[in-house]
Amino acid sequence: MRIEAASSAADFARHTAEPANIAASTQGAVISTQRLTALALSGRLPLTIRHEAFHTAQPAGIPRWLAEGLARTFSGEAASDPQGPTGLSRLSSDALSEELLGRNPTRLAAAYVEAARRAGQLVKRRGWKEVIKELSKL
Known part of the structure; x- marks a missing residue:
């Protein structure tokens, strides 16, 4: 690195x-x-x-929402995210990834928060070890 x-x-x-x-x-x-x-x-x-x-x-090729969400969870950034709805909770994973790539400033911050919430829930349910193990299979 x-x-x-x-x-x-x-x-x-x-x-x-x-x-x-x-x-x-x-x-x-x-x-x-x-x-x-x-x-x-x-x-x-x-x-x-x-x-x-x-x-x-992280392994190459993981979905953008998961890459950003896990990085924000790992780094501790997600701990200071605002509470409340992001307005993006109904987006599919693919659509959330597109929001993160689209750089729409009015929705970008909410997309990062939403990605971190989803990734954080995944880590909470399965643990870091299992999540990383699954990612390495992609």
């Missing part, structure tokens, strides 16, 4: 082709982040690194 920190939000967007407002992006074993100082000052550095480290270890 390697971490590459950008020099600015614009540099991050240019290097990753991701929106400049996200904290990090992972491709294979390479984690690309915003400036580490910016993440640290915002209090997001530890959660971001744990989230992205999970992505480097």
